[in-house]
Amino acid sequence: MEQPLLTIGFGNTVVAGKVVAILSPNSSPMKRVKDEAREEKRLIDVTHGRKTRAMIIMESNHVILSMTQAETLSNKFESLMNQEEE
Numbered sequence: 001m002e003q004p005l006l007t008i009g010f011g012n013t014v015v016a017g018k019v020v021a022i023l024s025p026n027s028s029p030m031k032r033v034k035d036e037a038r039e040e041k042r043l044i045d046v047t048h049g050r051k052t053r054a055m056i057i058m059e060s061n062h063v064i065l066s067m068t069q070a071e072t073l074s075n076k077f078e079s080l081m082n083q084e085e086e
Helices: 028-039 070-085
Strands: 005-009 012-015 019-023 043-045 054-058 063-066
Touching (some): 005 063, 019 070, 028 043, 028 054, 028 063
Parallel strands (some): 043 063
Antiparallel strands (some): 019 054, 054 063
């Protein structure tokens, strides 16, 4: 069974079924989550030096930084999950 892939920017994709949360990176708690992930070598940055606009928390506890807006990623994710249900 193929698992749907969520495009997160610059040709990067993640398995949609492994996404736990898509969050905005601007709050203090999210900055702490990012800093902890960086210290523990669980941070993956796919922004290519651009502004981080979304943080994706994966089932593996990795934190992925994306330059795509969190709302855009959430909409793509919801669309993929709805397609899977059909």
